[in-house]
Amino acid sequence: MIYKVIAKPEFRKFIDALVRENTSFGPRQVDTAANGNPIYQFMPVSSVEEIEFDYTATASSAKHFFLPFREELSRFSFNDSDFKQHIAYEAEPVVLIGLRACDISALNILDDVLLNGHYPSPYYLAKRKNTFVIGMDHLPLPDCFCKSLAHHTVSTGFNLFCSDIGEKYYLSINSSKAFTYLKEFQTEEPSYEDNCLLTERRKLISRSFQTEVDVTSLPSILDIEFDSPVWEKWGAKCLNCGTCAMVCPSCYCYSVEERFDIDLKGASRNRKLYSCNLVDFAVVAGGHNFRPKNGDRLKYRYYHQHRGFAENANQQICVGCNRCGRACLAGINPKDVINDLRMEKESCMICVSQSPART
């Protein structure tokens, strides 16, 4: 990693040069929520003017640039009783601007799951290799809890990370590509003051978290509380809509569907992102559903998010961005569910020793 500082006007020139020559996406306001808060999304941008560097957080995550809602995995072309299968791992270069630390952490988790285990996914790799990621730090929203999961900072998984230190950006340069492009712009070695400003900035970010979720020994609590009534309580609220998984930066479960072309001369095999909260997630042929109740499916999602699965070495895949909590139509959010699960036992009065009788 190489560190530089760059004046903000110069930084905008650098971004503009990148944006003008590449397919680029950056945060833009797309709407206003009922409560007056702006709604941001990663949208196509063609000049630096269109990018809102001071955005809060996007409603959807950046994972869709790597795991699109629908992706063609392969094609078949038919010829009498025979067929041919075609596969191409296609991806065009893309620049992503303004990812938050938690968004980049989520990409690192996806790397772990999709590239580092058995059967690495070439579809994902093609996109990851062709994406230039520029991260930017930010002050947390009131409901962000990424600090609880230690994802409020990130040290890998990006090409360039920018910390706002007032007049300048403090750049962490993590790829030769980024370094080469930056050579054409005026950057400086960080001075003693710059380093102090960066430390101040980091402290400020760390101090600004208002939401905390206690995740210590959560995997074990989840195991022990498998049959907790908490799941039924929150399951009763769940609408099985799958919104949480769609906005989540690290949810990757999918379904594979095949469909014939309309001329019946070919067929395609498509991957669609899915959600474990959808009713038919665990239905097998013949109709048996291994998770028939709302609570079963909601529990399963929390298991995946916070207990982790064998494939990702049992690490928690939740990064604490609270997108699911903000998007949930039924008002379910991880903080309340986890606290409830914890309190279920910790607030239990049965084993508290009786107060001495009054005399």
Place this chain on the structure above:
Amino acid sequence: MRFAIPRQDLNREAFASSIPEFNRRSDLMKTDMGYKCRITNVVNLTDQEKLFQLRIVEPQERRIFRFKPGQFIMLELPGYGDVPISISSASSNHEFLELCIRKAGHVTSALFRTDPGMHVAIRGPFGSSFPMDEMAGHHVLLVAGGLGIAPLRAPLFWINEHRDRFRDVHLLYGAKEPSQLLFSYQFDEWQTISHIRLHTIVEHADAEWKGSTGMITELFRDISIDAKNTYAIVCGPPVMFKFVCSYLDRLGIPMNRMFVSLERRMHCGMGKCCRCMVGSTFTCIDGPVFDYWSVMNLKEAI
């Protein structure tokens, strides 16, 4: 174009043009290309089940396709989808594969309309297998319920091919009705040639049925099990697992010598889609064969 990001083409890398070798799962990159197979024969077993014989078309692919008893493949019907199917033929048979398939869903219904000569594709083999080597030198108890006989055929073939390495072999096989007993044409062969003690039972007898009637657990009355020296494999519907495994557990067969083969919905076979998760374990990577101890530790397993 000084600031244009150069495009990196994955299709130029060696793996993208080579044939997939699913046996080497640690570094397999070409995850979606199947081995093309020709349906060489279709055998009607019952109204609901057929036995499909498939032969991998390309000789080189046929040469690298090797599996262990208990493993499964993803069977692809282009345009319809792909489904996990356990392999029901001998692992020593390198010429063709046998798949015993029940008509249950979208893909299998389409498959039932195919004829010999048509083509399908398979990906795999995937998953864990029965520890046939570890079982050598012991008695073997195979318990199958209904379609559960399909994944048991691979270990049965194995035992037949290595008969001197195993002691007493019992096969308990139960079905709803006599007409639903699969592979009845092989019963004599298993008993006479493989020296397997076959015990069958049906839930609802018909006029011709002369064997026992009832649940599969009743067959345990007729046999004596040397629990200390026995390995057991149990395949069947989840309800059966529960009764049979807890019975064998009471008999004293160690939990790590009892194996079950689980069944879940799968969309990838490679531990990515998460559809087959049981508790926090992938049926496709860590299973489908689990020992009973692992199953006990899996939430929502049976």
